[in-house]
Every structure is written in C-alpha cells, then in structure tokens.
C-alpha cells in the first residue's frame with residue numbers, strides 16, 4: 001500500500017483555514033462575541049472589587065438609596081452585558097459548525113468523486129480515510145470538523161480570559177500572578193495531552209470499525225438475510241461483530257479510563273497553585289499592603305482564572321473533531337497519479353489514423369493490478385460498422401480491457417486511441433465510451449432516470465423512448481404502475497423489483513441511449529448472461545445494429561453468442577492469440593475451435609432433447 005501523502009500544515013492552521021472559509025461576517029461575529037466573553041471574568045473581578053471598596057466606605061453611615069444603587073450600577077450593567085454575550089454564544093456555535101460541516105461534507109464528496117481514481121478507491125487504506133473524513137462519529141460523540149473549529153476558538157477565548165484575570169492579579173502581586181499563569185498553563189497542557197489519547201485510539205481502530213460496520217450491515221441488511229436464515233449464521237456473525245467492535249473500542253475505552261484516573265493530578269496542581277496565590281494575597285492584606293477592595297478584586301480574578309483553567313470540553317471538541325478535518329486534508333493531498341499502477345510510464349507514439357474508418361485501437365497495451373501483468377502487449381482493433389467480439393477463459397483480462405478503455409485504469413504501456421487520437425486525458429471520454437455490464441448498476445431510481453443516466457446531459461425524450469423500445473422494454477413500461485416514473489426498487493414507495501433479464505435490457509437501453517447522445521465506443525460485457533435464448537437472440541441482433549453506429553466490443557463466454565460477430569478475438573496469455581470470423585477460427589483449429597467444440601458437446605445432449613439451439617461449427 002503506498003504511503004499516504006503528508007499533510008503539510010499544522011493542525012491549528014488547518015482548523016483556522018476551515019474557520020476562514022466561513023466568511024467575513026461569521027468571522028467577525030465570532031471574534032467579537034468570544035472576545036467579549038473573554039473580557040467578562042476580569043471585568044467582573046475589577047468592578048466587584050470597586051463595589052466592595054465603595055460599600056466599605058459607605059458602611060457605618062446613613063446613605064441615600066440612590067448612592068447605593070449608583071454603586072451597584074456598574075456591576076449590574078456588566079452582568080446584563082455578560083448575559084447578553086452568553087445568549088449570543090449558542091447561535092454563533094450553531095451557525096459556525098453548520099457552515100464548516102456543510103463545506104466539509106461537500107469537500108469530501110468532491111474529493112472522492114472527482115479526484116479519486118478506481119485504484120485509489122480499491123485501496124483499503126483509502127477507504128478508511130474516507131470513513132474518517134466522512135465524519136464516522138468520533139468517539140460516538142458526533143463531533144465534526146465544525147466542532148474542532150469551535151473548540152479551538154473557545155480554547156483561545158478561555159486563554160485570553162485567563163490572561164486578563166492574571167493581569168488583574170499582577171497589578172498587586174506579580175510573582176503570585178506568574179505562579180497562577182504557570183498553574184493554568186500546566187493544567188491546560190495536561191488536559192490537552194489526555195484528551196488526544198482517546199481520539200487517537202479511535203482513529204487507530206478505524207479498520208476494526210469498518211469491519212464491525214460490515215458485520216452489522218450483514219446482520220440487519222436485506223442482502224444476506226436469506227443465507228443468514230438458511231445457514232443459521234446469526235450467532236456466528238454476531239460473534240464476529242462483537243470481536244471487531246471490541247478490537248476497536250477496547251483501546252479507546254482504556255484511554256478514556258486513563259484520562260479519568262489522572263483527573264486527581266490536575267485537581268491537586270490547581271488546588272496547590274491557587275492556594276499559594278490566595279494565601280500570599282491574604283497575607284499582604286493582613287499586613288496592610290492590600291486594601292479590602294483590591295483583595296476582593298484579586299480573589300475574584302484568581303477564582304475566575306482557576307475555574308476557567310478547566311477546558312476539557314473545548315479540548316474534546318477540538319481533539320474529537322480533528323480526525324475528520326485531518327482526513328479530509330489527506331484526501332485532498334492524495335494524487336491519483338501517485339496511486340495509479342501506470343505512474344511514470346510513457347505511452348507509445350500515437351499513430352494518426354488519417355483516411356481510415358473510425359476505429360478504437362489498443363496498441364501494445366500492458367496492464368496489471370499488481371506486479372503481475374494481466375495484459376502483455378495487447379493489440380486490438382474495433383472498427384465501427386463491424387461487430388467485434390472478445391472471448392477467452394475466466395480471468396484472462398476481458399473485463400480489464402473494458403476498464404482500460406473506459407479510463408478507470410491507465411495502461412502501464414501502450415496506447416488506446418479512437419481514430420488515432422489517444423483517449424487518455426480527453427475530458428469528453430466519459431461521453432465517448434459507454435459500458436453495458438452483465439449486471440448493470442441498479443439505481444433506486446425511476447426507469448426513466450435509470451436509462452437517462454447513461455448520458456444525463458442529453459435531454460431528448462424521443463431518443464430515450466426509442467432506446468427503451470429498441471431494448472425491448474415497451475412491454476415492461478406498459479405494465480409498470482407509474483410507467484416511466486416507477487422506481488426500480490421495492491425499497492422505494494411505489495417501487496417494483498424487475499428481473500435480472502429485465503435489468504440486462506435496461507443496460508442495453510442505456511447503451512442505445514448513450515449512442516444516440518454521441519457515444520462512439522460501446523463495450524458490452526456479458527450482456528446476455530441473464531437472458532433466455534429468445535431474448536439473447538433479439539439482444540444480439542440489437543447489438544449488431546449498434547455496431548453500425550459505433551465501435552462495439554462484445555465480450556462473452558458463450559461462444560454461440562459471439563459466433564455471428566464479424567471478428568472474434570481470442571484473448572489468451574495477455575495478448576490476442578487468434579482473430580478472425582467464426583468460420584475462419586473454426587478452420588484454423590486453434591483455441592477458439594477447441595473451446596467452441598467443448599461448449600457444443602456440453603450442450604449437445606440436453607439441446608437435442610429440448611430442441612434448443614446447438615452451436616454448430
């Protein structure tokens with residue numbers, strides 16, 4: 001597995017960048033409100049001390065009510081202002097985290113769907129990264145990168161409040177103030193070190209977490225519900241779910257327990273530090289060096305600083321939200337080129353096809369998923385107007401050819417061209433190439449959307465209807481409860497389940513629609529695997545029609561299916577070992593002829609009995 005790219009910025013800068021992305025209004029508001037909040041403890045200490053001084057002066061003599069109220073007024077105004085600031089804090093938190101989290105989600109979707117190549121997505125390390133970036137709820141607390149931003153801002157706001165309170169004390173007792181500051185910083189550091197441990201344990205266990213998620217989905221999802229009951233797998237799967245969950249959660253819980261056990265140390269340091277500071281202040285007052293008003297101010301400031309030193313909540317917001325933010329940064333820094341098996345390989349020179357008929361060409365193409373090459377210099381020409389078939393044993397690389405032509409992987413060497421122009425790097429490649437797979441992806445969408453997504457930008461309704469009709473789906477449309485708009489999934493309200501053969505026709509309709517929308521290469525990968533013999537014959541004749549309009553490659557195991565193709569190419573040992581029409585290949589008595597006879601022999605006995613078609617040489 002390749003090394004993940006390093007995230008080249010520190011966590012704080014990363015979180016600040018997220019904050020900066022919330023826009024100037026929210027940035028200003030957060031600075032204003034959190035600074036205001038930080039001013040409150042020191043201001044209350046000073047104003048309360050002044051009040052004590054004034055009340056001491058007034059004591060013993062009769063005072064008008066207005067004088068007493070006047071003395072109280074500054075503190076009352078301050079407390080009301082502080083309360084107003086507090087009211088603004090929660091809406092600010094919501095606005096800020098919502099803005100950051102929304103941007104985060106959009107960035108994850110964009111990074112994965114636009115930047116990640118297929119080889120990257122098939123890498124388990126990358127999958128884990130997606131789980132972390134998608135905000136697999138850290139510590140089940142639901143903290144997100146928005147929480148990390150909020151946590152950091154609150155940590156700084158608290159630090160500012162602490163420093164201001166220390167400055168108040170420093171006016172009378174600089175050394176005590178220094179001790180107070182030191183105590184606060186030590187406690188913050190200890191809390192930060194502790195809070196990061198459970199978050200790290202959670203992140204380290206994401207592989208187990210994914211496995212546990214897999215088993216949970218197996219136990220409760222519809223996919224394996226039948227097998228689970230037929231084979232009585234529930235207990236076996238539950239045990240695996242438990243062991244994966246324990247492997248993930250045990251280190252995390254151990255880290256949490258360790259943090260709780262160390263709380264007493266922080267309490268002891270705080271009690272010691274503030275106790276000494278208060279003692280010194282009281283001693284100064286006793287010696288007459290400190291007035292009662294200043295003593296009250298300083299004690300209130302020490303109390304404010306001490307209670308503000310506990311920032312576990314803010315640190316947890318920051319530490320638990322950070323993994324998602326970090327993972328997103330790593331997602332963005334992973335380059336598809338670094339993960340591609342073809343990295344660093346130069347293609348062969350393009351050979352212009354001037355004057356020749358339109359054709360898809362693979363020239364000396366090499367490719368492998370690992371060090372072992374599946375394709376070892378494949379030459380293949382797929383001209384428009386003639387149906388080309390690709391056959392070969394299991395695992396020789398037929399589907400791999402479709403993946404290379406559609407650009408999901410890049411060849412290690414060689415070139416793939418359409419009319420002499422390399423397909424690599426063409427921004428319109430996804431519009432030029434259409435793949436109709438044996439099991440087309442079954443979107444939980446209407447029939448209309450299931451066909452249209454082959455070329456979403458092509459809005460022609462008549463092309464859509466023609467494609468569906470040619471694919472033989474008219475009858476199905478007539479029977480569907482909401483016709484075109486019926487969702488093709490029983491999970492959707494009003495949805496229906498259609499058969500594997502009908503899905504194969506949906507795949508054919510997609511290809512026919514894509515060709516109408518401008519696709520010039522169509523790759524049919526086992527398009528008739530689910531079809532009965534009548535449907536297969538009909539679909540193959542449609543594929544012949546498509547071949548008149550585009551470069552069509554038909555892949556099939558069933559040699560009776562491909563025998564009517566104009567050219568049949570046998571893929572063996574990573575190269576095209578034979579090529580020609582059915583009759584030519586049978587006459588050559590090579591691999592194709594041997595495989596064909598083998599299949600014909602297998603069908604001969606039952607076919608004679610049932611009257612089904614027997615492939616004939």
Ligand SMILES: Nc1ncnc2c1ncn2[C@@H]1O[C@H](COP(=O)(O)OP(=O)(O)OP(=O)(O)O)[C@@H](O)[C@H]1O
Pocket residue numbers: 122369370374392393394395396397398399400401
């Ligand atoms: N994503 C992948 N990662 C690693 N190896 C793969 C991957 N996909 C396919 N392979 C391997 O590459 C080889 C060719 O696979 P491919 O699916 O192209 O064969 P195929 O000729 O289409 O087989 P079949 O006829 O069984 O569908 C096989 O050995 C397969 O195991």
